[in-house]
Amino acid sequence: MKNLILSVLLLLVAACVGTSSPSRFYQLKALEGDVRPVSQRRMDIGVEEVFIPRYLDRPQIVTMEAGSSELKMSEFYRWGEPLSSSFSRVLADDISVYLPKSVVKFKTLVSENFTYTVTVEVNKMDAVLGQKTEIDAWWTVYKNGRVVARERSRLSAPLTESYEDLAEKESVLIGELAREIAVKLAKL
Numbered sequence: 001m002k003n004l005i006l007s008v009l010l011l012l013v014a015a016c017v018g019t020s021s022p023s024r025f026y027q028l029k030a031l032e033g034d035v036r037p038v039s040q041r042r043m044d045i046g047v048e049e050v051f052i053p054r055y056l057d058r059p060q061i062v063t064m065e066a067g068s069s070e071l072k073m074s075e076f077y078r079w080g081e082p083l084s085s086s087f088s089r090v091l092a093d094d095i096s097v098y099l100p101k102s103v104v105k106f107k108t109l110v111s112e113n114f115t116y117t118v119t120v121e122v123n124k125m126d127a128v129l130g131q132k133t134e135i136d137a138w139w140t141v142y143k144n145g146r147v148v149a150r151e152r153s154r155l156s157a158p159l160t161e162s163y164e165d166l167a168e169k170e171s172v173l174i175g176e177l178a179r180e181i182a183v184k185l186a187k188l
Contacts, residue, residue: 021076022076023075023076023077023078024076024077024078024163025078025079025080026061026077026078026079026080026163026164026166026167027079027080027081027086027167028083028086028087028090028167028170028171028174029090029167029168029171030090030093030094030097030171030175031093031094031097031175031178035097035098035175037097037098037099037100038098038099038179038182038183038186039098039099039101039182039185039186040100040101041099041101041102041186042101042102042103043099043102043103043115043116043185044102044103044104044114044115044116045092045095045099045102045103045104045105045114045115045116045117045118045185046105046106046107046112046113046114046116046117046118047088047091047092047095047104047105047106047107047117047118047120048088048107048117048118048119048120049084049085049088049106049107050084050087050088050091050119050120050121050122051084051119051120051121051122052083052084052087052122052125053122053123053124053125055071056083056122056125057082057083057084058073058079058083059078059079060073060074060075060077060078060079061073061074061077061078061079061163061166062074062127063126063127063128063129063166064126064127064128065128066128066130066131074163077163087120087122087174088106088120089106090171090174091106091118091120091174091177091178091181092104092105092106094174094175094177094178094179095118095178095181095182095185097178098178098179098182098183099182099185099186102185115143115144116141116142116143116185116188117141117142117145118139118140118141118142118181118185119139119140119142120137120138120139120140120177121137121138121139122135122136122137123136123137123138124136125137125170127159127166127170128159129159129160129161129162129163129166130159130160130161131158131159132156132157132158132159133156133157133159133166133169133170133173134154134155134156134157134173135153135154135155135156135170135173135174135177136152136153136154136155137152137153137177138150138151138152139151139152139153139177139180139181141181141184141185141188143188148188149184149188151180151184153176153177153180155173155176155177156173157169157172157173
């Protein structure tokens with residue numbers, strides 16, 4: 001009887017262990033290929049960490065359910081680093097592509113001083129798989145600590161059912177945001 005109970009317990013434990021799908025990790029990517037610079041002017045620009053709403057700034061990739069406000073947090077499709085850090089780094093890299101003579105850096109230290117500083121506050125960064133992804137963000141440019149520009153960008157792109165496509169399209173939208181910011185910086 002003891003052996004039977006032990007065998008049943010071992011079978012139950014083995015059934016609970018099972019195997020699950022492996023997690024997949026994604027990252028945002030900086031612009032690639034030929035990009036037309038918006039200015040050859042030299043500036044030094046610091047990009048502050050981008051504010052991302054808390055429901056998005058998590059390891060799991062968050063999508064929306066079509067036609068509702070329901071959020072879906074994928075357990076197996078994840079960001080490789082915090083979304084706010086990745087967004088900030090890619091944005092700085094993309095701005096530097098549009099302003100190739102400038103020094104553009106993701107500002108990681110409080111002691112770093114730049115003539116221009118860029119802050120971005122993302123209102124939403126929603127994705128509906130099979131439909132579209134969109135970014136709605138306020139951005140501000142400071143010159144020597146004083147606000148010289150404040151604007152809002154609303155960008156969107158069609159999206160397939162793939163998380164790979166989601167990471168690619170959100171990277172493209174960050175590139176478009178970088179272009180808008182670079183154009184403004186070039187005029188200051």
